[in-house]
Amino acid sequence: MIYKTFRIMDGVEVYEYGYAPLGLEYLLYTVHFFRIGDTLVDTGSFKSRKALPDFSERxxxxxxxxxxxxxxxxxxxxxxxxxxTEIYGHPLTAPVLATGFPIQVYERIMFGPTEPLQIQVFPEKIHIGPWEAEWLHVPGHSDDHCCFYVPEKGWLFSxxxxxxxxxxIWRKTENLKLQREGLRKLLALDFDTLFCAHNPQEKGGKERLRTKLDFFDNFYGEVALHAQRGTPLKESMRLLGRKESYFTRFMTEGDVSVENMFRDVYREEGFLL
Ligand SMILES: [Zn+2]
Structure with a gap:
């Protein structure tokens, strides 16, 4: 079952889609894409295609x-x-989409199959609808991850x-050190509305990002200390009161887990290969 909502946030059209194979009380996830004039930021998952709006008029x-x-x-x-529609992305996004990319079974079930496509690389200057915008490369969630900043409106598409x-919980491919650097870079910008793909914030978006960076900094510091003291990884999870999410870990075949986030810090500190 496809779950969908639509709302306008500070003049931006916000399209939200989710997938609930066992009924809406078991909604697995939701993801948003945004429309501003002639521009879409992101496109949602293949699963939502049947429920997409008809944009033929515009x-x-x-x-x-x-x-x-x-x-x-x-x-x-x-x-x-x-x-x-012209599709634009980071120079690292283009080759991944051109050849298609392997996805885990859980991703195929939740989001649908992937389709190879040719895209163009962002020009130096971009616009979002009528507004001048900047793209910023902030890797860490994925190598190619970018955010879009619209200074005139105080918007960040994050x-x-x-x-x-x-x-x-953490994907195996995520990098906490890079994400912290990225958050610091974003916090130097002047914005209030945060167009997050999973959890948009109409007001106070910058505070939300700062809260997240504080959380990451504290987490990193505490886990790094345990790593340096030689505390076994599982023991440091216990000491920090973190329990593995076995359901998530099982469903994602280990791609997403609580332990992955600890492993990332231990690896960064040179205690794991
Ligand atoms: Zn992602």
Whole structure:
């Protein structure tokens, strides 16, 4: 079952889609994409395609992708083919989408299959609808992850850089050190509305990002100390009161887990290969 909502936030059209195979009380996730004039930021997952709005009256001229993950790029080829929309992304996003990328079984179930497509690389100057905008490369969630900043409106399209104040589970490919650097870079910008792909914040978006960075900094510091003292990884999870989410770990075949986040710090500190 597809879950969907629509709202306008500070003049931006906010499209939210989720997937609930066992009924809406078991909604697995939701993801948003945004429309501003002729521009879409991200495209939602393939799973939501049947429920997408009909844009034939006002076809979008361009899509800006925050990163290649399927829940963000899943309908890019559809918009390209149906409306002739230009698709733009980071130089690291383009080759991944051109060849297609392997996805885990859980991702295929939750988001749908991936479709290879050719995209263009962001020009130096971009616009979002009528507004001048900047793209910023902030890797760490994925190598290619970008955010879009609209200074005149105080908007930040943050892809997956926020999601929540506290993060408990971690993909194997995520990098905490890079995400902390990225958050510091974003906090130097002047914005209030945070167009997060999973949890948009109309007001106080910058505070939310700062809260997340504080959480990450504290987490990193505490876990790094345990690593340096030689505390076994599982023991440091116990000491910090973190329990593994076995359901998530099982469902994602180990791609997403609580332990992954600890492993990332131990690795960064040179205590794991
Ligand atoms: Zn992502």
């Amino acid at each position: 076809p979008p001229a361009q899509v800006l992708l925050t990163h290649y993950h399927e829940d963000h790029s899943g309908n890019a080829r559809y918009f390209q083919q149906k409306y002739g 892809g997956d850089m926020y999601v929540a104040d506290r993060i408990k």
